[in-house]
Amino acid sequence: MPKPHMCPPELFQQDLSGKTYVVTGGNSGIGLVTVEQLAKQGATVVLACRRPAEGERERERITAAGAKGRVEVAALDLADLQSVRAFAENFLKSHDALHGLVNNAGVMNTATGKTKDGFEVQFGTNHLGHYLLTELLLGALEKGAPSRVVVLSSCYHDKAQGREGHIDFDDLQFERRPYDGWAAYAQSKLANLLHARGLAARVRDKGITVVSVHPGWVRTNLIRASMPVWAQDYLLRPFLHLAGMIEPWEGAQTSLYALLAPDVAQHPGAYYSQLGMYRDKRFNKGGWPMESPNPEASDVKVAERLDAVSRKLVGLAQPG
Numbered sequence: 642m643p644k645p646h647m648c649p650p651e652l653f654q655q656d657l658s659g660k661t662y663v664v665t666g667g668n669s670g671i672g673l674v675t676v677e678q679l680a681k682q683g684a685t686v687v688l689a690c691r692r693p694a695e696g697e698r699e700r701e702r703i704t705a706a707g708a709k710g711r712v713e714v715a716a717l718d719l720a721d722l723q724s725v726r727a728f729a730e731n732f733l734k735s736h737d738a739l740h741g742l743v744n745n746a747g748v749m750n751t752a753t754g755k756t757k758d759g760f761e762v763q764f765g766t767n768h769l770g771h772y773l774l775t776e777l778l779l780g781a782l783e784k785g786a787p788s789r790v791v792v793l794s795s796c797y798h799d800k801a802q803g804r805e806g807h808i809d810f811d812d813l814q815f816e817r818r819p820y821d822g823w824a825a826y827a828q829s830k831l832a833n834l835l836h837a838r839g840l841a842a843r844v845r846d847k848g849i850t851v852v853s854v855h856p857g858w859v860r861t862n863l864i865r866a867s868m869p870v871w872a873q874d875y876l877l878r879p880f881l882h883l884a885g886m887i888e889p890w891e892g893a894q895t896s897l898y899a900l901l902a903p904d905v906a907q908h909p910g911a912y913y914s915q916l917g918m919y920r921d922k923r924f925n926k927g928g929w930p931m932e933s934p935n936p937e938a939s940d941v942k943v944a945e946r947l948d949a950v951s952r953k954l955v956g957l958a959q960p961g
């Protein structure tokens with residue numbers, strides 16, 4: 642089994658005092674480790690989550706462990722655009738500049754359902770909520786430049802449990818085709834990758850670098866709609882490790898690299914992949930960065946169309 646890619650240790654020696662980061666879904670899994678590491682290095686980190694009491698518990702734990710920086714907990718439900726707007730408004734009231742936004746929160750293979758605004762749950766939560774959030778924070782990211790946006794995609798943007806990643810512009814919300822939880826996840830994760838690619842081109846001259854990430858197959862709560870978390874964490878854990886599952890600290894490496902490594906600024910719009918599962922097995926070793934084997938992921942027209950459609954769906958005016 643190949644070893645996961647790890648950040649060079651000097652990345653974690655950087656002093657991040659005076660820098661501000663937002664991590665969505667910061668109360669759990671990969672997001673929580675990301676918050677913890679940034680706070681350890683002296684940053685102010687906004688732990689954005691839909692269950693603030695849970696976030697508060699983690700904030701207390703991180704503070705008690707002696708983190709040099711500060712963790713602030715803020716309510717954010719990405720499945721409710723009103724909540725996204727309220728989060729951004731509150732953030733902008735109390736912060737001037739933002740140095741890094743990590744669009745980390747996500748759901749996978751959920752049962753059919755709609756967000757508060759009527760979008761298919763995975764597309765709405767994983768992509769559209771983050772799309773609006775990012776647009777609302779662009780001004781702060783420009784003030785914090787050089788700054789970064791890191792979007793958590795997945796190797797499942799290529800193929801998820803047999804379903805090929807594809808943006809179906811004729812039926813984004815699964816209204817005309819039967820709902821399939823894995824196809825919806827694959828579409829949402831391809832949207833994440835294309836979001837990074839499209840936005841990177843738009844904001845490059847503003848000093849904001851945008852990239853996407855596959856964090857690896859990581860032992861987190863993400864699995865809960867497909868298998869009981871206790872079965873993953875206890876019963877099956879040794880077997881899943883043998884099959885390639887990694888721990889959250891390893892799973893946060895790609896996000897932290899994308900956020901902190903100087904060379905990432907030379908690769909706007911790129912895709913950074915931990916070990917993964919791709920249609921073409923030659924890609925399974927990942928790469929920081931690497932080309933996606935899914936041809937749709939590098940199709941500029943698809944990225945531009947998704948950008949325009951997403952803008953309209955979240956109620957933002959078209960540019961120009």
Ligand SMILES: NC(=O)c1ccc[n+]([C@@H]2O[C@H](COP(=O)([O-])OP(=O)(O)OC[C@H]3O[C@@H](n4cnc5c(N)ncnc54)[C@H](OP(=O)(O)O)[C@@H]3O)[C@@H](O)[C@H]2O)c1
Nearest residue numbers: 666669670671718719720746747793795858859861862863
């Ligand atoms: N784990 C993997 O193997 C893997 C592989 C590829 C990609 N990823 C990606 O990595 C990212 C992080 O996932 P994870 O593995 O760390 O899973 P996780 O432990 O389940 O964390 C997901 C986070 O997203 C939050 N979230 C879900 N719906 C939300 C909503 N409507 N509003 C705000 N927050 C919401 C969750 O909040 P609650 O705690 O309240 O549910 C949780 O904090 C996801 O984007 C996922 O697609 C993970």
